[in-house]
Amino acid sequence: MADVTPDRIFQVASGFMAAKHLFVAHEVGLFEQLTRGPATLDELAQRVGIPRRTLRILADAMVALGFVEREGERYQNGLVAATFLSGRTPTDLRPVLRLFNHVTYPRWLKLEEAVRTGQPVFGELAFTPEEQRLFSEGVAAVQAAPAQALPTTYDFRRHRRVLDLGGGTGSWLATVLREYTDLQATLFELPAAVAIARPYLAGTPVAGRITIVEGDIFTDPIPDGHDVVLIANVLHLFRPERNVALLRRTRERVPEGARLLLVDFWTDPTHTQPLFAALMAGEFLLAAGEGDVYSEEEGREWLKASGWQALERKPLAGVVSVIVAETAS
Numbered sequence: 290m291a292d293v294t295p296d297r298i299f300q301v302a303s304g305f306m307a308a309k310h311l312f313v314a315h316e317v318g319l320f321e322q323l324t325r326g327p328a329t330l331d332e333l334a335q336r337v338g339i340p341r342r343t344l345r346i347l348a349d350a351m352v353a354l355g356f357v358e359r360e361g362e363r364y365q366n367g368l369v370a371a372t373f374l375s376g377r378t379p380t381d382l383r384p385v386l387r388l389f390n391h392v393t394y395p396r397w398l399k400l401e402e403a404v405r406t407g408q409p410v411f412g413e414l415a416f417t418p419e420e421q422r423l424f425s426e427g428v429a430a431v432q433a434a435p436a437q438a439l440p441t442t443y444d445f446r447r448h449r450r451v452l453d454l455g456g457g458t459g460s461w462l463a464t465v466l467r468e469y470t471d472l473q474a475t476l477f478e479l480p481a482a483v484a485i486a487r488p489y490l491a492g493t494p495v496a497g498r499i500t501i502v503e504g505d506i507f508t509d510p511i512p513d514g515h516d517v518v519l520i521a522n523v524l525h526l527f528r529p530e531r532n533v534a535l536l537r538r539t540r541e542r543v544p545e546g547a548r549l550l551l552v553d554f555w556t557d558p559t560h561t562q563p564l565f566a567a568l569m570a571g572e573f574l575l576a577a578g579e580g581d582v583y584s585e586e587e588g589r590e591w592l593k594a595s596g597w598q599a600l601e602r603k604p605l606a607g608v609v610s611v612i613v614a615e616t617a618s
């Protein structure tokens with residue numbers, strides 16, 4: 290008893306304060322302004338354009354959290370902020386902070402209601418156009434590292450045409466097609482997401498090899514003529530029964546020997562590891578009203594029940610991995 294401290298409670302219970310400080314530091318442009326070089330509070334307040342008194346609170350919170358370093362009177366970006374939050378690198382995670390700040394954080398105020406009732410609190414991915422943009426861009430940023438890893442983790446040379454179901458902005462297809470120059474692709478997405486994907490893909494060198502099809506993966510015909518299908522971060526939005534139905538519908542539209550790549554936050558059998566995945570279960574619950582994180586074992590069962598056989602699971606990046614499956618013989 291004597292050794293027990295409440296430190297962990299305070300650390301976790303104040304987690305939302307750390308998160309909100311970080312969001313606001315990004316929103317006011319703190320990290321971008323520090324890329325112009327180390328600055329005193331007076332200089333930084335002028336650059337950022339907010340009162341010195343309140344900037345100090347934010348800047349020191351960022352120092353305490355390890356994102357900003359302070360030497361004497363001068364503040365400068367730490368390595369993590371410089372690499373991911375400065376807007377000067379290809380590894381830009383600022384869209385994630387914008388998504389969490391403007392869409393996720395307000396929705397989490399309803400987590401208690403969602404958990405207590407078991408009912409959807411928001412419509413299924415019901416977004417305003419601005420929220421849709423934040424969602425699509427934020428998801429693409431979170432998934433940038435796993436997407437980059439896919440073309441080297443999985444060998445697409447055996448395939449001719451890839452279908453990405455619920456493919457978001459098309460960022461996964463863009464990274465795969467850049468590496469495999471003979472591959473053609475189809476992006477299948479809801480119209481609201483396609484509105485973001487179209488201009489994004491048009492700006493990539495692979496646009497000419499990607500066909501965009503608007504539709505609903507549960508009710509519209511799944512496009513045929515593909516020998517590999519990617520389903521990335523879609524299954525965690527839905528109940529197991531709907532996921533099995535989706536995998537079965539997909540199986541019916543591909544030839545013998547086709548492959549299926551299920552990318553997700555696959556957890557251990559207890560759903561408690563990795564930690565980030567266990568926490569994201571709340572986010573997936575709120576997003577479409579019925580989501581969750583699932584274990585690799587659950588994914589394998591769904592595959593078996595829908596005409597597929599799982600071959601292997603491979604890590605991609607962070608907590609994201611891919612289960613590779615083939616049509617069952």
Ligand SMILES: C[S@@+](CC[C@H](N)C(=O)[O-])C[C@H]1O[C@@H](n2cnc3c(N)ncnc32)[C@H](O)[C@@H]1O
Nearest residue numbers: 432455456457478479482504505506507521522
């Ligand atoms: C979490 S995002 C993942 C996007 C992308 N696959 C990735 O991993 O970056 C889930 C995507 O599934 C799409 N989606 C959800 N329900 C859908 C449906 N019924 N039909 C088609 N797409 C759907 C959403 O529009 C959203 O872009």
